[in-house]
Amino acid sequence: MHGIGVRCSLSGWIVGVAVLSLTLMLAGCGTPGTSEHSGHSGVAPVNYIDIGQVAVVPPAPVVRPDGSTGTWRINCGRNERGLYNSDNLVASPGVAGGAHHFHDYVGNVSTNAFSTDQSLAAADTTCPDDDRSTYYWPVLREPGPGGAAQHDNSADGNMGRILVPASVLLEFRGSPVSSVVEMPRFMRATTGNPHGFSTGGVNTEHVQWTCSGARDRITKEYPRCAPGQQVVRIFDMPSCWNGTTTDSADHRTHLVFPDSSGACRSGTFPVPQLHMEIAYSVTPDSDYTIDSFPEEQHSPVSDHADFVNVMPDSLMDTVVSCINSGQHCGS
Structure with a gap:
């Protein structure tokens, strides 16, 4: 100077x-209560927020007399096998490495960009009851070496130690306003937007981060949790089906979210809503981030998850019966 x-x-x-x-x-x-840190890739700063500075979420929609209050939980593990790839069968079918970042997988062990309904139906699974569905989301990393699970992708800025989730909750839920109908086999579903940062927040309304001891506080930023608490990512899938197709050109319009009351718009039908919670034991104050496209700069608003339903029809019938009868069941 x-x-x-x-x-x-x-x-x-x-x-x-x-x-x-x-x-x-x-x-x-x-923003009050937030701090900016350079991510472990060194690409750009990302935001963290003390969970105590996050507002309490409003109450859930009121369940009407005809609502379906049951749940179905299925335990497919937490990717102990270390199943990773940078494909995205739902968003970029047929494009090897199309995600430019790694995903965690539970359920179907064969999922990649070239999977077909037939190959998924014939593959092994980490789920019980012959559920060959595939459930996946971007990996979470901390700075530092990762040994066999490192899977650095320095060309796309995704480096560091991949954290194996401490727990993975998969739960199918009902509708607060009506019964649900069977989800068709091979239905594709996505929530969030892997380009959420670069597109200015499009389709990021359902991005949710929280802490294990503060579930009533939800943020779109990376939370700093109290000592002993886990970082939790929450993914709610859309649940209003068009009644005809298992996919669409944009991979979204065939299955959309209900309105703020929980009701599906005219011409769509409520199917069981997949609710996922992925919890991690994060090193205190570490600059943890999700894998992302380079232009997303590891922003937490680019978080997303995908699902392909490969349940046998008989299992889906059981799930729907449980939910509509108000029971809490599981595999």
Whole structure:
């Protein structure tokens, strides 16, 4: 800065100091309770927030007399096998490495960009009751070496130690306003947007991060949890089906979210809603981030998850009966 001042006029030097001061002041400003850290990839800063600074979420929609209050839980493990790839069968079918980031998989062990309904139906699974569905989401990483599970992808800025989830909850839920109908086999579903940051928040309304001891506080930023608590990602899938197709050109319009009351719009039908909770034991104050496309800069608003239903029809019938009768069942 001194060298610049020597070469410039006094007035120019004063302007330069003023601009620098303003820049430093703005850099220190931000959302109350948030902090910015350089991600472990060094690509760009990402936001973290103390979970205690997050507002309490409003109550869930009121369940009407005709609502379906049951649940069905299925335990497909937490990817102890270390099943990873950078494909996305739902969003980019037929494109090897189309995600440019790694996904965790539970359920169907064969899922990749070239999977077909037939190959999925014939594959092995980590789920009970012959459920060959595939459930997947971007891996979560911390800075540092990862040994056999490292899977660095430095070309796309995804580096560090992959964290194996401490727990994975898969639960199918009903509708607060009506009974649900059977979800067709091979239905594709997606929630969130892997391009959520670069598109300015499009389709990120259902991005949810929280802590194990503060489930009533939901944020779109990476939460800083109290000592002993786990970081939790929550994924709710859309549940209003068009009644005719298992996929659509944009992979979204065949299965959409209900309105704020929980009701499906005209011409769509409520199917069991898949609710997923992925919990991690994160090192305190570590700059953990999700894998992402390079342009997403590891932003938490780019979080997403995908699902392909490969349950046998008989199992889906059992799930629907359990939910509509108000029971809490599981495999």
